[in-house]
Amino acid sequence: MSDYLPEEVVLEILHRLPVKSLIRFRCVSKSWNSLITNPAFINSHFSSNSSNSNKLIVRHCVDKPYLERYKLIDDNNDSSSDQIQHIDFPLTSSRINHFMLIGSVNGLFSLFELERYVLWNPSIRKFITLPNPCITVKTDGRVKCRSAFGFDPRTNDYKVVRIAFRCGTKRTEEAKVPLVEVYSLNEGSWRITSAGESFSPGISFDDWGRPSASLNGAVHFVANDRDDNFCPLVLSFDLGDEVFRLISVPNGAFRTSDYVHTSVIGGSLALLCHDTYRHTANNCCSIWVMKEYGVVDSWTKQFTVNLNGGLIRVLGLQKNGNILVEAELPLHWELSSYDPKSKQVKNLGICGRPYYFCVDNYMENLALLDKPNDAVSKRGVSRKRKCRDKLDSSQHFSICLLTSDEARVHLLQEAREQQQEVVQLEETVRQRQEAMLYQQEAIQQQMERMASFKSQLEKAADFKSRLAHLIQRLGGPGWRHI
Secondary structure: OOOOOOHHHHHHHHHOOOHHHHHHHOOOOHHHHHHHOOHHHHHHHHHHHHHHOOEEEEEEEEOOOOEEEEEEEEOOOOOOHHHOEEEOOOOOOOOOOOOEEEEEEOOEEEEEEOOEEEEEEOOOOEEEEOOOOOOOHHHHOOEEEEEEEEEEOOOOEEEEEEEEEEOOOOHHHHHOOOEEEEEEOOOOEEEEEOHHHHOOOOEEEOOOOOOOEEEOOEEEEEEEEHHHOOEEEEEEEEOOOOOEEEEOOOOOOOOOOOEEEEEEEOOEEEEEEEOOOOOOOOOEEEEEEEOOOOOHHHEEEEEEEEOOOOEEEEEEEOOOOOEEEEEEOOOOEEEEEEEOOOOEEEEEEEEEOOOOOEEEEOOOOOOOOOOOOOOOOHHHHHHHHHHHHOOOHHHHHHHHOOOHHHHHHHHHHHHHHHHHHHHHHHHHHHHHHHHHHHHHHHHHHHHHHHHHHHHHHHHHHHHHHHHHHHHHHHHOHHHHHO
């Protein structure tokens, strides 16, 4: 590998270099390129440098035009505008306004739009589009999916999980065993598993649309138990054993109406509980951390953040102890830093759509470097079609010079391409209709929960009335004076 240094010395030097330098050094020689793109080196380089991160990556989305933007901020201090680093996002969604974020782990992001899944590594500016899933509307009918993205340390593999529920006309049909498929980055393919057999009946997801939390080789969701008055709990899926497990939450800490989602704070599983009763005097967010993974008694309330004064949502914690929040300003929404000691809020100048902000640790990672470059994006395809459609007069003249057989073949090709475009357009319309149905079902589930809560209130009021009547009968007029 080198005429002057032993191979092990060169290897040790390369392990200490940042990702940006390693990308450049691939051009030194074929042997260096082979080493740097080797999966073993990619894994060992990340393990050697994963604890050196002092930056956070912020995702925010803007409208008109619809764009996703990513920025790096300092994890130790509140970054000024000149210290914020912008990272170009190479994709735009062709079917919805913005990609939905499934999750992020070890510096990688997983996003999707309907049935298109993407893995993106911002540190090497590379993305790949995953092959189509096995479970589709054509093969399994209309399904409602909950997706997750995580890392399996036992096999050094990044995995995307799809939990699909067949949608029926009756509510009880959704409670059947779900279909579960897993995409493995190492294998490069989807695989349907038998994990649905370990999915507890009566459990339903309570954090649709929120990224899952990846920790200790498992992905974590917030769910509820319909058979226990929609009691919240944590549902985990082990990426190695491919088994679902339930983790209890602190007893009495959350109400059924609270909005709770999972996160990872300081290397520990965390729950962020937002009070859904906005415009109240005690509107707040409580942050619970599981100090010892898997031990229910180790749940500890770490912070309670007052969400009055324009604060909407807690996003994460900085190393300096400040809390990153989403704040509503008169004209827009902005990422802000909240000091729990002084109760002061500092706007960081990063604006975007509400509830689309996301904050995670920025980690340099060579993952995806050994994968082939992605195919031409849809934008490139559409651009080629536009260029093809705008034929100038000379191109028309050349077509006229074709023989009759060639012209017939050319026309047939054009007809096939137009037919494919029509089919794709119909598929897009159908998928958007499915997305609307999913939203309707989520609203229906929320209405059922509210109806159950109302029924409990009515029972409590009836019990109170009966108790008052019983006290009157037992005590008579003099009972009040005891």
